Amino acid sequence: MSDPKIRVRGLTKAFGAKTVLDGIDLDVAAGTSMVVIGGSGSGKSVLLKCILGLIEPDAGSIEIDGRDVLRLPRQEREQVNARIGMLFQAGALFDSLTVWENVAFGLLAQHKAARAEARERAGTILAQVGLDPSVGDLSPAELSGGMQKRVGLARAIASQPDILFFDEPTTGLDPIMGAVIDGLIVDCVKRLGSTAIAITHDMASATRIGDRAAMLFRGKLVWQGQAADLLHSGNSMVDQFTHGRREGPIQMELRR
């Protein structure tokens, strides 16, 4: 077996006294999709932000293509990041720019295209995520939540990155739109041949997007396996989570 595209070892991060990630080991093979599930506040977004270099971990190593990105000089680090696309949990669209400028942002920043050409490309990419190119002239605030997710997706895939991160791509959408977005993600990942990590709470979505899956609980990955096995994993914590049971090994800490 060849080296994994992304290899995380012993990743640890605490905010103050609160340990959010506690020794994460994770491998993602090139060209595959990994789904990470886990309760709210379990540190899923922090995990992605660590890999992206937006949050500095306390300990551990993160290798992308065999290079430890935490120890790269800043310029090389930026080159690695230029090949990663990210769909943020809340979209994070630039609200001072139009939709097409958002989508073409990376192209313009990397001088891969002139403005007129970038605009054309943005229209094509918007069409790929099922939006009319005329949407490009609107501002992000004028879009519905589902449309914003699609624009975020379009922006993430625009510069054809070979790694894609999706932070809860379908949360807050109706089931049909959720399925549509999942389909778009699978299409994009297949078309680009990218390696992907997706975070989700949505089991239907997890099995549609993922090749493999992992569950994060109390700062550790308590289970890893095939995404198709999520609903009958044999792990009691995963079972409780995927079936949404109140009773089980995971006790919600409710104050009364």
Add this chain to the structure above:
Amino acid sequence: MIDPLDAVAAVGRGTIGAVRATGAVALFGAAGLSHLVRPPFYGRMFLQAFIEFSYFSLPVVALTAVFSGAVIALQSFTGFSRFGAESAIAGIVVLSVVRELGPVLAGLMVAGRVGAAMAAELGTMRVTDQIDALGTLSTNPMKYLVAPRLLAGLIAVPLLVIVADVLGVAGGFLVSTVKLGFNPSGYLTSTFQILTTTDVVAGLAKAAAFGFLIALMGCYHGYNSKGGAQGVGSATTSAVVAASILILAFDYVLTELFFAR
């Protein structure tokens, strides 16, 4: 019983905090400036910030300048008329406007307008992950957001102050000629006789420093804000308060530098 050592410890803690904050701001400013000499440059972002600083601040700065020039003419007339020193009024107006009131009042007004807006905009971008998103799109947020604003403040506020100076003198001129019955050409002659190049240069140097400080405070507090809408609100307040205090403090220091012999 209050332990005197507690008081010492509190002073020490306060001092350490202040030194640390000053260091953080200085590093932030230096990082921002260093991006001004390394490509890529974002002309569009600079232009936007420049127009926000200069063109959209014109009305409020113009009104402030006209009225303060006028009120100085009026005040010094009531003070001086008894001694028959009306001709000194032209000098008082032009020197106080060019050396002090132009830069300081324009600075304070712009801090309230532009500094606040900058902190709110960058703060919102921070808490909605937009600044993080820039990093994933091959764009250094310091270079894209902070550097152009620092440069815009540095250049735009002096230009604004030139306008404020002219209008402040005009305000004093209007009151002196229309209300106090001075000879217009005599008033203008004394105005230009008294004004020196040092006065103008000192005033504009102050303006450049204030513009930089306003942008620095707006960017620093916005860029480092956290915790949702409330965090953005307090970042905005901090940016305006810090910029205003720094403007007054630097005004003293620069005055000492230029005029105290």
